[in-house]
Amino acid sequence: TQLLEQSPQFLSIQEGENLTVYCNSSSVFSSLQWYRQEPGEGPVLLVTVVTGGEVKKLKRLTFQFGDARKDSSLHITAAQPGDTGLYLCAGCRMNRDDKIIFGKGTRLHILP
């Protein structure tokens, strides 16, 4: 059973388009994180959200934590080829702050 369901698994869109990646769970998380992973490298943290309803922006990337702290989304505005990569959502469950649970990831390909 997968605790964090990420969708879509694959997404290929044209440069300039907008996209949203979703991360859903039936469990409550104390925090949710988004990572980006390049081939041959480990995941690199993009952002951590800890408060229900929290929104964080990183240039053209907008991250939101659901009000009930069970889900999160990553929205990219005007996608660019440099955004191509594997995006992973991950979370820490209540009272288990040190153990990260990962989703399977969304492989994003931005076509020039």
Place this chain on the structure above:
Amino acid sequence: EAGVTQFPSHSVIEKGQTVTLRCDPISGHDNLYWYRRVMGKEIKFLLHFVKESKQDESGMPNNRFLAERTGGTYSTLKVQPAELEDSGVYFCASSLGRTSYNEQFFGPGTRLTVL
């Protein structure tokens, strides 16, 4: 400052052989984690060290896996004997503290292939 390093980057062994993976965390990071990604699945937690002590080894698949962190610096993960299902990418991560506010920094991983 050097990041988390892992050695080797790739390992190909036959079923029944032994393999030892090494992780060097960021200097000063007391917390060290091992994770594994099996093909088609998500990255999964294996275990957590605080200095030289095993804090949580609930993710270790079975007793063929042995992790050590003598002296609280680098860590090794030994698989003996290796089985086909052990193939995957093994990631090590380290952090200064152990809460979700303390970022875990990941190494590049060791890709293990068991034939």
